[in-house]
Amino acid sequence: QGKAYVEDGRQWTASDIGLTHRTCAWMSNGFMSVNTDAGAGRAFLRSLYRQYADWGVDFVKLDCIFGTDYSPKEIMAVSETLKELERPVILSISPGTEVTPALAENITQHVDMYRITGDDWDSWKDVRPHFDVARSFADANKITGLRGRSWPDLDMLPFGRLTDAGVNQGPHRSTNLTFDEQLTQMVLWSMAKSPLMYGGDLRHLNDDTFDLITHPTLLKINHHTKNNMEFGYIHSERTSERNEHSGRSDLTNNGGTVLGLATCNDKNTGGWHSSSKDHICRGFGIQNDNASFCMSKAKLLPTSDGVTMSGVEDQAKFHLVGIDTNDGCLDASVSPMFSTCEQHSKQVPEEHTLVT
Template identity: 60%
Template structure:
């Protein structure tokens, strides 16, 4: 049997180091690796499900460099009838208009603790906590016209003899393209706008967050001003936080030049799901000798970035036990990709040196999927290979998986 790479074959070289987790202080020295809840739980993840998953990641995947456990979107939304991704009025916010975990799903967050206890538990098993956040300001906070916290004084933000509120900083005409009722950009030219963003990311650091996935700020919803200011805030924090950005829809090649040095990860594709069409489309994104996405030739793979290095991201791996995109339900089925397709995808992600974020329900990690995502040679390519480039198109690949 052969693995057929239908679009292209890539060449690479690497130094043969034994696989290891980086202990260097530099951020993202190698492509980050971890687990993200979205492919298996959509947005309905609970604290119990997440902590069970973190325990399994620690036991099964952490020895292979999987160090981040990431809570994907809408952890602040009440899971009640009428709530869905673009619904309005179901989010939990504090007095300053900042989103906080839904206490019904995240009971340890009560009394203003946020993700503090979750972070402590995740870190106690050797992992790092990540959370998904959206652009700017929530529409709910805007409609409530909440005051803005000045973290330097601990009081409401005041400038030019007046107190500033959410409606002073929200830019309604710059709503998130795929969640227009949810979020909008803030005016970073205003001191109040900058104070609001600063209050968000300082709070995440206080909670003990290690990784932030910042969504709807890249691609069609590109907001270089917000990315730039958030990057500046993160660089000033005493707690290092890995910074990942994600597109509203799909980014274009010219966009990455504005943000590479500001972030550690940046999605270069739309959402990837378990269809061969989605996998095949990633070959065109990754074929770096083409003018359209010339990452390798421009030295963008592992380029110097925020407090460390920066990596183009091909999205999560939808393998193992999953849910359906946009279903609003928990995991209930196996990946639709056959085993050869899964191996092809894992090989491409490794050769492209993309961050590897497993998306399946780790509590039901079967041996086949486990072998796929922990293959030592494939992971070594992902961490240590260099000079990766397309060699030719439409060629069979043998040997990497020891398949006859």
């Protein structure tokens, strides 16, 4: 109401609730934490976020509170304040430097988005580390989806027209990422179920970039898939600045069975066969005889290190580990979409699915 906050018979000001010993790592002269142990500090946060809600704000990015600036008390206080509002406000926290799944464990139920990397700019050396980070959070079961309460945030997509880091003017240049690099980044972000935040200038959006960030299949992957994890059959690691080592992992402990996906239009694809256990056919009511995807059971090729993958590609384009269970199945249809089976009129497991 425009009045000073009074508690315990005294008036409190900003200098009383600012924690001068907890300043932002990247802007120590501009930001500091709020003392949430004091009633005045909590009152300040309530006043601030109620003002945001009155303005119609839907999304709040709270920086200098996570990662190297981790402040769990302040995160909890802001989260509780937002829950008291009459309208939903998305809470995103950062920075993501030095964030681990263990650190995220304590806050995932209190925020909507949390950064898990440093700033991502338009160079491949910035994009590359995100593969390891995404894998770590997937292995820890920290990649959740829509209404999963919180999303690990890989940072914005640096596509289209951009400016430079630390420059307050622009945008004045196009992204330095090649189109293939942009596509790879978009696929990783979608598979990792990261929030898809466009970092370029929407006023200068070309058709290729628009088609990429609105790609319907990638958006479906980002929204609807579950348990997305790195598959270790094919692996790659950097052993020096110039050398990269690739190979295949030994899957003999899995019984020697691999399920493969391949495009039916590829004349080099071979090794097809069927068995009484695995059923493949198109979904009910589909009239098109030219299905765009096929499934096969392929034999494991001998494992070796540092070899080309051409032999694997001829057998099947993608490889999945076979499992001995009847709990799941893949629907076979002309649509390149796969999900857990549900009983309905257009999906009969005995006739229209592949059971592994």
